[in-house]
Amino acid sequence: MSLLDVREVVVSFGALRAVDHVSLELEAAQIIGVIGPNGAGKSSLFNAISGATRIASGEIFCSGTRIDRLRIDEIARSGIARTFQNIRLFGHMSVQANILVGEHATLHSGVLADMLHTKAMQSEERVATNRAIELLEFVGIPSSHAGRDARELAYGEQRRLEIARALAASPKCLLLDEPAAGLNATEKRDLAKLVRRIAEMKIAILLVEHDMSFVMPLCERLIVLDYGKKIADAIPSVVRADPVVLAAYLGVAP
């Protein structure tokens, strides 16, 4: 079984089927892109996998465990981390604290230890803080920014901080929702490099993106959604030439 296994998932909002019997499989270290016109159901699919939306039917497995009936935080702890289309950082917390929140599930200190700052808790915090700084540098944010409020960071840095926060949970699978949105050409190039380095850490990556020049060279496979249905699932060069995909994007009858 694949690391992430999505089977025949349906997401409905009333009469609308935002995701209509979509299946996909994702292996460790793989980068797969989900593309499609606006309203095709890409974000709904992401919300279904990460638990933000309940699925109407279908099954989702993460490394063999069924996760589609779990709560959001349980799904996160089972190894799925995500970023958001419109950045959702903890704006009034420091950059470092944002990453430490990401590490939440990997830490073990209990309420009493937190109240008393026991020796064990303090040493766990030291390790966690060091890891936070490492992650900060890994995503390319200078560690001198660690103490600043997250909302004070530049836009591109906020996007990268969100990725660092997601990585802090040591996920098996990372869902990136339009990670390149609003970035300039240089930032996009750096982001693509970063995504590749994350994949090298044996993390499976699923990403939603509009920017074809970003997705095409980066992704091993592309999944195309249209009106909630999967209309293509192939390597980028094949998808680019697929008449059904072109029709969906350009509105030409196939």
Add this chain to the structure above:
Amino acid sequence: MIYAYAALAIVAAVLIDRFPSPRLRRIVIVALAIPLLLVPLIDPSEATRNLLADASIYVALALGLNIVVGFAGLLDLGYAAFFAIGAYAYGMLASPQFGLHIPFWVILLLAGPLAALFGMILGAPTLRLRGDYLAIVTLGFGEIVPQIFQNLTAYTGGPNGIPGLDVPSFFGKSFGASALPFYYLALALVALAIFIAGNLRASRLGRAWLAIRDDELAAKHAGIDTTRAKLAAFAIGASFSGCAGVLFAAKLGLVSPDLFGFQVSVLIVSMLVLGGMGNLSGVVIGSLVLTMLNSAILPQANMLAATLLHVHVDLSQYHFAIYGVILVAMMLWRPSGLIARRAR
């Protein structure tokens, strides 16, 4: 003398917040704690001791509510309910009411867990609520609890409350009529509250609260069990209120339902708004300023008005109007409180 104390405490709180180094901060806190211990000895009038004891109880209350509102961002307008539960626990267990005379210290220790339990009972149904809706439900809870105490006449003495509560003693030595032991106890509770809240803030649980306050959905996606974190906030916040309630009841020697009404909850929230939510020294300042305003500044102003202007007013009757003006002024000029929260 009282003003000197208040000024000192305020300066202390500001200074503590400005020191970046933890060791220096610890030294300053110790240096400033010593005069706090000595103030009632320098000015031994019973009125001062009483005022200091009340002020410290309110600081402890505000620090407890700060965990719920300031850290976890859960607007609780019924916080006085836990204060009432602590006070009535002492009222019913250490008085002629049932002939139970359980020692003060035992009840003080049990009041924390008891109030924490009620904190979770209140918290459980509100977990899905946020903002306005949460405020309304907690406000209801804050009204229901004193109403229950008022109507369970057979157990609680009804509207008259329970008088003649036991005077605590310490190793056989009675507290007597002095407020001084209560001042020191309340001060110890404040110190404990500052220690615990400060530690929690820089911990896994504290970060989970701040994350929930900033963005609950993102917090869930980071793997935080928001249900547990919120219940922990309600429980820990309420436990301080419960202990403060026991001190309050034992000091006063009686409990009655009108002592724990909505105005008490509002007063504590106002302290947080004034001082700066989430910031410990801000909370201490906010609660000191409002208590001093109530118990010292307004009566003094009355006397000044009478002697200088020959106007006889009772400004204490207008204290709610004065809070209102203060809150509006804060919203306009310093929306994050006298001492704004800084990033951690």
